[in-house]
Amino acid sequence: MPYLTYLECSLCGKDYGADRLQTLCPECARPLLARYDLERLRAIWDRESLPARPKTMWRYREVLPVDDESAAVQLGEGYTPLLHARRLGQALGLPHLYIKDESVNPTGSFKARGLSAAVSRARELGVREVAIPSAGNAGGAMAAYAARAGLRAHVFMPDDVPLPFRQECAALGAEVTLVDGLITDCGEMVRQGVQEQGWFDMSTLKEPYRLEGKKTMGYELAEQFEWGLPHVIVYPTGGGTGLIGMWKAFAELESLGWTTGPRPRMVAVQSEGCAPIPRAFHAGEEFAAPWARAHTVAAGLRVPVAVGDFLMLRVLRESAGTAVAVPDAALLEAQTRMSRLEGILACPEGGATLAALERLLAAGWVSPEERIVLFNTGTGLKYPHTLPL
Numbered sequence: 001m002p003y004l005t006y007l008e009c010s011l012c013g014k015d016y017g018a019d020r021l022q023t024l025c026p027e028c029a030r031p032l033l034a035r036y037d038l039e040r041l042r043a044i045w046d047r048e049s050l051p052a053r054p055k056t057m058w059r060y061r062e063v064l065p066v067d068d069e070s071a072a073v074q075l076g077e078g079y080t081p082l083l084h085a086r087r088l089g090q091a092l093g094l095p096h097l098y099i100k101d102e103s104v105n106p107t108g109s110f111k112a113r114g115l116s117a118a119v120s121r122a123r124e125l126g127v128r129e130v131a132i133p134s135a136g137n138a139g140g141a142m143a144a145y146a147a148r149a150g151l152r153a154h155v156f157m158p159d160d161v162p163l164p165f166r167q168e169c170a171a172l173g174a175e176v177t178l179v180d181g182l183i184t185d186c187g188e189m190v191r192q193g194v195q196e197q198g199w200f201d202m203s204t205l206k207e208p209y210r211l212e213g214k215k216t217m218g219y220e221l222a223e224q225f226e227w228g229l230p231h232v233i234v235y236p237t238g239g240g241t242g243l244i245g246m247w248k249a250f251a252e253l254e255s256l257g258w259t260t261g262p263r264p265r266m267v268a269v270q271s272e273g274c275a276p277i278p279r280a281f282h283a284g285e286e287f288a289a290p291w292a293r294a295h296t297v298a299a300g301l302r303v304p305v306a307v308g309d310f311l312m313l314r315v316l317r318e319s320a321g322t323a324v325a326v327p328d329a330a331l332l333e334a335q336t337r338m339s340r341l342e343g344i345l346a347c348p349e350g351g352a353t354l355a356a357l358e359r360l361l362a363a364g365w366v367s368p369e370e371r372i373v374l375f376n377t378g379t380g381l382k383y384p385h386t387l388p389l
Helices: 038-044 049-053 057-063 086-092 111-122 138-148 161-169 182-195 210-224 242-257 276-283 309-318 329-342 348-361
Strands: 002-008 032-036 082-084 097-101 129-133 150-156 175-181 232-236 263-273 322-326 370-376
Touching: 002 276, 032 097, 032 210, 032 263, 057 111, 057 210, 082 210, 086 150, 086 161, 086 329, 086 348, 097 210, 111 210, 129 138, 129 182, 138 150, 138 161, 150 161, 150 182, 161 175, 161 232, 161 370, 175 182, 210 242, 232 242, 232 348, 242 263, 242 309, 263 309, 263 348, 276 309, 276 322, 322 348, 329 348
Parallel strands: 097 370, 129 150, 150 175, 232 263, 232 370, 263 322
Antiparallel strands: 002 032, 082 097
8 A cells, every 4th residue: 555645845844745746846946755654654564574575675665655566667776785894994993884885776876766766656647758967877877767667768967977977878768968067057958848848857856756765775774783773874965865865764764663762963975166065054054055166076966056955954953963075185085995995996975975084083073982874875987087097
């Protein structure tokens, strides 16, 4: 039985039906959040049922947005390794350091989770043509799931995006358009296509369900830690869907009675060349002003303005977390070190989490006894220009 009950505006709180296509709140143009009948679920669903289920994100199907389980568009996404980073932890004096390695997802990144959920629900509600602005990984993931679902896909990318991302999208059958500008400029072109061609917009947080796929990272962490939670999560943040989604997951887990105790302190990491969230967080702002002349080698972090900015900042403050900006040189060096010490071919965004952790450790913000999780959000293979020879 479906347990998705309604959609709630994340800013004004207005409710909308979940049985039809929705994008942003019509009243305030802010993201909608999926709400489930967790009280009913708590009475009939227990965590002991999970070990018998497939090791994908769809093991949590009761809190994912499809009415019919057979409608889920799947490629084996989710349930990625949580690796005890012993060698890296020993070098840092952190014996309880872990890496959640999202690079083993289909299409090589965490974006597979969100696009699996979003494409599944879109197809279920009658969508036949989808579009997305992307710095790389999201475009490839949408192209893959659209191909699997038999949908037409349009991907708009900055013209300086690394070549493997473009090749991936084209190989998967998407129509790729390169744009002279940033991801925000790509978003404008998607909006034109939505208005003129009737495409469905899969942009970050401009439909409700990419968030639902991303939140499964939080469910997995709880399950992999045997229903405890880490003290700190360090997460590379562009559009912020994963950060927001995990925080939503932790609230749902509490409502289900599956976890107790304090939630993790959440850390958002960006590059010094594009750091609207750290700037707004440390200035005490509710919203993040657009970042001028955004630049960074970590393509996924080059997001100068995000529709979910206030949600990210809300998560950081509610969790007693923080936001860190690191220079590109530091994240690239950390990318190499993570790869060489732990055997994970990290992406630059993954390297950014290690660079940020070292700053937090030097400042005394984290302590050796704490359980800390870094997220490597994708494979370094898509960033050949950042890899040493």
